[in-house]
Each structure stands twice: as C-alpha cells, then as structure tokens.
Amino acid sequence: MGSPEPDITDIRRARFLPRGGYLLALLVLLGALVLVFVSWYYARERELRAAEARFEAHTAEVVDRLYQHLVYYELVARGGTALFASMERPTPQQWADYVDSMNLRARFPEIKGLGYVGYVSSNRLDDLQIEWRESGYGQLNVRPHGMRPRYAPILYLEPRTAENVDAIGLDLLDDPEDEKALQATLDTGVARLGGPSGRRDGALVMLIPIYRGADHPRTAAAREQLLQGWVYLPFDMARYVNSSLGREYDTIGLRIYDARNDGRAIFATRSEPRPESLFHYRTTMEAYGRRWRVEFDSAPEAGAAPRLKGLENMLGLGIVASLLLYGLAWTLARTEDRATVIARRMTEDFRRSEQRFRSSMEYSAIGKALLDSEGRIVEANPALGRIVGRSLESLAGEPFDSLFEDEDASLRSGEEGETDANGIYRVTRHLRREGDLPRQAQLTYAPVQGGVGQDVTGLVQVEDVTERVRAQARVQALNRTLEARVVMRTRELSQANQELEAFAYSVSHDLRAPLRSIEGFSRILIERYESQLDEGGRDYLWRVRKAALRMGELIDAILQISRLGRAELRREQVDLSRMALEVVDELRADDPGRDLAVRIMPGLAAVGDATLLRNLLGNLLGNAWKFTRGREGAVIEFGAFDVPGGETEFYVRDNGAGFAQAYVDKLFRPFQRLHSQETFSGHGIGLASVRRIVERHGGRIRAEGREGEGAVFYFTLPEAGEPGTTPAE
Known part of the structure; x- marks a missing residue:
C-alpha cells in the first residue's frame, strides 16, 4: 500500500492562498503604472512648455510682420513727398498719373488710396477755394462747415473711387485722432498714424508732413510757416492684417487694442478669448506714434501641441505594457504554484505507477x-x-x-x-x-x-507460442494445398472455356453448310418452279427461306457474343459524347424519314475499350431509336450524373414503347425478347452484349421502364486502370 492520495480540497486551498509571487506581480503592476504616469506627466509638461515657446515665437513673428507692412506703407507715402519735392505742387492729373504708376490696387489692396492734405489758415481758405475753382479742379467744399483758425482739407485722393471722391474736402483737423496725428507729424517731422474715425468705417491713415523747400524746420514757428501739407494714406485695418499675415491668423485668435484710447478694439478676429485655446499671450506694439496692445489665442490642444496625441498613445502603450508585465509576473507566479501542485501529484503518480508496474509483473x-x-x-x-x-x-x-x-x-x-x-x-x-x-x-x-x-x-x-506456431504451420500447409487446387481449377475452367468457344465456332461453321443448301435450293425452286406451285407452295418456300435467313442471323449473334468474351481490352480515354453523336448520325442516315429529338450531354468521357464502348452505345441508342418508331414527339437522351461514392452513372433514356418492370431480368439474357418479331425486329442479343461489355469493364447496368411510357438504361464505367492497360480478368 502506498501513501494516501493528497486531499483535493487541500490542493485547491493551496492554490487560492495569498502567495508571494502574486503579491510581487501586483507590486510590479503598481510600480510600472506609477513609472508610466510620471514619465508621461513630465513629458507632457515639457511638450507644453515647448509648444508655448513656439507659440510665443510665432506671435513675435506676427507682430514683426505687422510692423514691416506699415513700413511698406511709409515707403509708398514717401514717394508722394518726393513728388512734392520736385515741384511746387503737382496738379491733380499729375498726382493721379503718379498713383496709377504705383499700381496700388494690385500691390496693396488694403490701401484705399494715396492723397494730399493741404494746410491753410482761416484767412487763406477763400483764396484756396478761388484758386481751386479757377484752375478747373471744381468746387472745393471744405467739411464740416464753420470758422476754425486752421484747416487741413483732403485735396487729392487717388484712385478716384466713389468713396475717395466723397472724402475730398474733408477737414482732418475736425477729427480728434487725426488732429493728434497731424500735430505729431508737425512737431517731429516723421510719419504718424491717425484714426480710426467713425466717418471712415474704422480705417487708419498714415500722414507724412511736406515742407516748402527744406527739411524739417527746427523751430515751431518755422514749421508752422513752411508746412505745405501732408501725404495722406488711408488703409483698411482688417485687410491690412490679412495682407500682412496671409492665412496664418486663421489658426489663432488675434485682437488689437488702441492703448491710448481707453483700450478700444481696432481689430479682432474674435471678440472674446476662445475658452478652448491652449495658450493666451499679450504683447505691445509701438508703431508710428501709436501704442497697440496685441492679444493672441492659440489653437486648441490638438493644433497647438499636436505631439501630445503621440504622448497619449505612448501612455496607452505604457499601460498595456504594464498590464502585459503584470500578466507575465502573474503567470510566473501561477506557474510556480501549479508546479508545486504538479510535483505533489507526480510524486503520488510515481508511487502508483510503481505499484501498477509491480502488479503487472506479479499477476x-x-x-x-x-x-x-x-x-x-x-x-x-x-x-x-x-x-x-x-x-x-x-x-x-x-x-x-x-x-x-x-x-x-x-x-x-x-x-x-x-x-x-x-x-x-x-x-x-x-x-x-x-x-x-x-x-x-x-x-x-x-x-x-x-x-x-x-x-x-x-x-x-x-x-x-509453440501451439500458435504449429497452428500457423498447419494453416500455411492448407493454404498451399488450396492454391494448388485453385490453379488446377483455373486451368480446367480455362480449358472448358476454350472448348466451349471451339464448340460454338464449330457448330456455327457446320450449321452454315446445310443452311446454305436449304436457302439455295429454296431459291432455285422459287426461281424455276414458281409457276408450277400454287399460292400455298410459294408461301411455304418463302417461309423456309425466311427461317434459314433467321437462323443465319442467330448463328452470327452467337459468334458475336463469343468474340466479346475473347477480345482483349485496350483501355484508353474515350469521348462518349462525340461517339454518341456519330452513332446518331449513322442512325439518321439509315432512317432519314424519322422526326425525333436527340439530346446528348457534352463533355462525357470514360476510360475503356473504344470498340466495345462503340458497340455498347450502338446497341442502347439503336434500341431507343427502334422502340420510339411511331411515337409523336419522340425524344432520346444520353447523359450522366454523379452518385454517392464519387462514381459517375451514365444513362440512355427514351419515351418509346417501354417494357413492364416485372420482366426486367429477361432483358439482358441472350435471345430473350419482350416484343414480337412482327412489332419490333431483332435477335435478342443486343442488351446481352451490352451487359457483357459493361461487366468486362468492371461496371454494372440496370434498367427501368413502363409500358407505353419509355425506358431508361443506367450503366457505370469505373476507371479500373490507366489508358492503355488491360486489367486482369
């Protein structure tokens, strides 16, 4: 007796008790998750700082581009001051030609025009209006009306759009922002920005002073006396920003405030900061005497910091890796636990195996x-x-x-x-x-x-195994005796078949001589003595001749069956569909008056003796042709279908005279007929020949029929060998 089998309850309890391996696996999971989250957090913060730095650099670039575009406006306006330096005051036509040559609409679509603002005191305003009218420039209507010590009306503004024409005569000193800008240019001699003004739909203007024959005078009195006017360049703020930045500001929120004018917004792509923006940034911009506060909103997180998505993917991969690591550690712990249980079981199994071996040896x-x-x-x-x-x-x-x-x-x-x-x-x-x-x-x-x-x-x-060896020896001796008997019986059967074939040939040969005599003498009697015989005698002689001919045909049928048994099979691939078509063509040629339908399935083939298979199809199709004579709508079919076991069964079907199913066994016997000779001629060996051919090929044949409804013959031709081989019979 061996040691008792360990209690399965103890084994299960041992598996579910807390194990050091499982605790270690849990610690590995927690440590890995902490490491993954800490690494992800610091990587995310680092990426956010880098994205914010890129955003601030981008905002600095935006501010610089805004300022550089204003410099281009100053260069355009300086061209106008150069024109005044070359002549006392250009005529309106000269000014228009100059502006047209600059092609402002194509180069700077945001610029509304380039003009000249005159500077006159109140006592010279009438002289200016008279001079303007006498020069053919039209009526100069300074607006708004009223008495002021000085006027700064717009005299030229090209191109002459409807908006620019309406601006001619507008006194800029009437607008507080423009007045500040005009005074600043007068004091400093450099370009200044004026506006925006409600009358100009939020447009800003750049103003550059023009002095008579000298640069910027040093004293205020000299500047007041020599000031001729200002070059006037109005531009649309929204188009200015759009032209300066292109499509870049579409991805960020941009707002520009006038720091001097109570923080009034002069441009904004969005009126309020976007809550979904990741970053917000504010800076100031000093440009031509104006101080602007520029605020930026970044795109949402996906656009402002696209690399964060990759960090999220890395976080997911880290979590998956932590779980896989935990699974590996847990599997190792479980394997260790199971190994302990298996070791206990193997010890018990070894003891029991030893007991079984001892028992098998003993008993x-x-x-x-x-x-x-x-x-x-x-x-x-x-x-x-x-x-x-x-x-x-x-x-x-x-x-x-x-x-x-x-x-x-x-x-x-x-x-x-x-x-x-x-x-x-x-x-x-x-x-x-x-x-x-x-x-x-x-x-x-x-x-x-x-x-x-x-x-x-x-x-x-x-x-x-003494008795078994002796029994095998007796069986082997008996087998040798049986083999000798089989050889002897086979030799006797072969000799008997040869004797039967010789007998059939001899009988048919010996019978032909008296048949020829009977047929010959009967023919002579009819030819020579027909006139001497009455009707009964002549009928008897014709019956004798007919019986002799019938017996000759029966002798030929016996020889045909005998040859089917002696012929050697030569197997080859045979196209049965083509062969059936040839047989039907021969039948139509012999009986051209028949009107019937023949349906032959294409692609039918088998391995067998071509001559014997031709005989088989000739008999089956010939019978169908014969027994459908006189049938309206006669149909003959030749086809095949698959049967269980992977075998193909061929069939020949007709809707002719048919037969009673009770007599089906007589169909394949030699010289057995189910119809009279007068109704359907024949010798009764056709189907016997068909059965012999099918059986020689290792197949089987069966028939089904109903009287007056037709018959169908099914046969198989198993591929018992490769083409060109002859199986042992």
Whole structure:
C-alpha cells in the first residue's frame, strides 16, 4: 500500500492562498503604472512648455510682420513727398498719373488710396477755394462747415473711387485722432498714424508732413510757416492684417487694442478669448506714434501641441505594457504554484505507477524479466518461472540467453527479428526445458530505465507460442494445398472455356453448310418452279427461306457474343459524347424519314475499350431509336450524373414503347425478347452484349421502364486502370 492520495480540497486551498509571487506581480503592476504616469506627466509638461515657446515665437513673428507692412506703407507715402519735392505742387492729373504708376490696387489692396492734405489758415481758405475753382479742379467744399483758425482739407485722393471722391474736402483737423496725428507729424517731422474715425468705417491713415523747400524746420514757428501739407494714406485695418499675415491668423485668435484710447478694439478676429485655446499671450506694439496692445489665442490642444496625441498613445502603450508585465509576473507566479501542485501529484503518480508496474509483473500471464547491461536477469515474475520451468530464486542473476537453445547474441542485438522506430525488438527463439519437447517463445525486448543507482537497461516479455506456431504451420500447409487446387481449377475452367468457344465456332461453321443448301435450293425452286406451285407452295418456300435467313442471323449473334468474351481490352480515354453523336448520325442516315429529338450531354468521357464502348452505345441508342418508331414527339437522351461514392452513372433514356418492370431480368439474357418479331425486329442479343461489355469493364447496368411510357438504361464505367492497360480478368 502506498501513501494516501493528497486531499483535493487541500490542493485547491493551496492554490487560492495569498502567495508571494502574486503579491510581487501586483507590486510590479503598481510600480510600472506609477513609472508610466510620471514619465508621461513630465513629458507632457515639457511638450507644453515647448509648444508655448513656439507659440510665443510665432506671435513675435506676427507682430514683426505687422510692423514691416506699415513700413511698406511709409515707403509708398514717401514717394508722394518726393513728388512734392520736385515741384511746387503737382496738379491733380499729375498726382493721379503718379498713383496709377504705383499700381496700388494690385500691390496693396488694403490701401484705399494715396492723397494730399493741404494746410491753410482761416484767412487763406477763400483764396484756396478761388484758386481751386479757377484752375478747373471744381468746387472745393471744405467739411464740416464753420470758422476754425486752421484747416487741413483732403485735396487729392487717388484712385478716384466713389468713396475717395466723397472724402475730398474733408477737414482732418475736425477729427480728434487725426488732429493728434497731424500735430505729431508737425512737431517731429516723421510719419504718424491717425484714426480710426467713425466717418471712415474704422480705417487708419498714415500722414507724412511736406515742407516748402527744406527739411524739417527746427523751430515751431518755422514749421508752422513752411508746412505745405501732408501725404495722406488711408488703409483698411482688417485687410491690412490679412495682407500682412496671409492665412496664418486663421489658426489663432488675434485682437488689437488702441492703448491710448481707453483700450478700444481696432481689430479682432474674435471678440472674446476662445475658452478652448491652449495658450493666451499679450504683447505691445509701438508703431508710428501709436501704442497697440496685441492679444493672441492659440489653437486648441490638438493644433497647438499636436505631439501630445503621440504622448497619449505612448501612455496607452505604457499601460498595456504594464498590464502585459503584470500578466507575465502573474503567470510566473501561477506557474510556480501549479508546479508545486504538479510535483505533489507526480510524486503520488510515481508511487502508483510503481505499484501498477509491480502488479503487472506479479499477476501477468506473460513472462517478464528486467535485464541489466550484461543481459542478466535482475527480476522476473512468476509467469516466466512457469514458462521456463524454474524457480524465481534460481533465475536471479542468470544470463537470459542461457534459457534458450540458440544462445547467439546476434539475436538479442537486433540483426534478426523485427525492430520498430521506438527500439522495440521482437524475435522467436527455441526455449530450453529439461525433459520436455522443444518449445518456441516469442520475445519482445523494450529499453527501460531503472531507478537511480539501479543497473536496469531493458524489459523482455516471454510468451510461449509453440501451439500458435504449429497452428500457423498447419494453416500455411492448407493454404498451399488450396492454391494448388485453385490453379488446377483455373486451368480446367480455362480449358472448358476454350472448348466451349471451339464448340460454338464449330457448330456455327457446320450449321452454315446445310443452311446454305436449304436457302439455295429454296431459291432455285422459287426461281424455276414458281409457276408450277400454287399460292400455298410459294408461301411455304418463302417461309423456309425466311427461317434459314433467321437462323443465319442467330448463328452470327452467337459468334458475336463469343468474340466479346475473347477480345482483349485496350483501355484508353474515350469521348462518349462525340461517339454518341456519330452513332446518331449513322442512325439518321439509315432512317432519314424519322422526326425525333436527340439530346446528348457534352463533355462525357470514360476510360475503356473504344470498340466495345462503340458497340455498347450502338446497341442502347439503336434500341431507343427502334422502340420510339411511331411515337409523336419522340425524344432520346444520353447523359450522366454523379452518385454517392464519387462514381459517375451514365444513362440512355427514351419515351418509346417501354417494357413492364416485372420482366426486367429477361432483358439482358441472350435471345430473350419482350416484343414480337412482327412489332419490333431483332435477335435478342443486343442488351446481352451490352451487359457483357459493361461487366468486362468492371461496371454494372440496370434498367427501368413502363409500358407505353419509355425506358431508361443506367450503366457505370469505373476507371479500373490507366489508358492503355488491360486489367486482369
């Protein structure tokens, strides 16, 4: 008895108790997740700072581009001051030609025009209006009306759009922002920005002073006396920003405020900061005497910091990797746990296996012995002692080969006998038993491993097969006797077939001579003595001749059946569809008056003897042709279908006279007919020939029919061999 089997409840409880491996796996998961989240957080903060720096650099570039565009406006306006430097005051036409040459609409679509603002005191305003009217420039209407010490009316403004024409005569000193800008240019002599003004729909203007014959005077009195006017350049703020930045400001929120005028907004792509923006930035811009506060809103997170999406993907991958790591650690812990349980089970299984082996050795009816590396018996079971007629104590330590008469070591080495792929070696040897008849034993050697420190290399099973060997010898002797009898019976059957064929040939040959005499003399009697015979005599002679002809045809039929049995099969690939078409063509040629439909399935083929298969189709299609004579709408079909087992069954169907199914067995017998000779002519051997041909090819044939409704013949032609071979019959 072995140790008791471990309680399965204890094993299950051990599996579900907290284990160090499972705790370690949980710690690995937590540590990996913490590491992943910390790494993701710092990488995200670093990317946010980098994205914010890129955004601020972008805003600085935007401010610089805005300022540079104002510089282009100043250069355009400076061109107008150069024109005034070359002449006292250009005429309106000269000014228009100059502006047209600059192509402002194409180059700077945001600029509304380029003009000249005059500077006159109140006592010279009437003189200016008279001079303007006498020069043919039209009526100069200075607006708004009223008495002021000084006026700064717009005198020129090209191109002459409707808006620019309406602006002629507008006094800029009436607008507070423009007045500040005019005074600033007068004091500094440099360009200044004026506006925006409600009258100009939010437009800004650039103003540059023009002095008579000199640069910017040093004293205020001189500047007041020499000031001729200003070059006037109005531009649209929204178009100015759009032209300066192109499409770039579409991705950011941009707002421009006038810092001097209570923070009034002069431009905004969006009136309020976007809550979805990732960054907000504010800066100031000093440009031509104006101080602007510029505020920026970045795109949402996906556009402002696109790399954050990649970090989120990396976070997801990190979490997945942490879970995989946890799964690996948990699997290792579970494997360790299961290994412990399996080790316990294997210990118990080994004990039970040892018990089963001992029991099989002890109680087996087949002799068994364990052999050491020198072929000596280490242990034997009682059955082996009974087979060799010795006690177990005397067998221990004995060479195993000493128990047999043939002590040739080559038998044990495997040079004789049978050895399989697993090293199992089988051999039959002569057993040595003192005072007993010679006996034979079947030995089976199998390599086995003994315990640690135990010299065991193989297990041999010994079975006394003396009676079995003797029975096999008797069976073999009986088989040899049966084979000799079969050969003798086959030879006798072959001789009998040859004698029958010779007899049939001899009978048919010997019968032809008297038939020829009967037919010949009957013909002579009719030809010579027909006038001397009455009607009855002539009828008798015609019946004799007809019977002789009928008997000749029957003799030919006997010879045909005999030849079918003697002909050698020559197998080849045969196109049955083409062969059936040829048979039908021959039938139509012999009977051209028939009106019937023939349907032949294309692609039908088989392996067989072409001549015999032609005979087969000729008989079946010929019968269908014959038995549909007189049928309205006659139809003949030849086709095939697959049957279970992967076999193809061919069929020939017609809707002719048919037959009673009860007489189907008579169809394939020679000279058996189901219809009278007067109704349908024939010899009764056609279907017998068909059956013989099908059976010679290894197939089978059957028939189905109903009287007056037609018949169908089914047959198979299994591919018993390759084309060109002849199977043994």
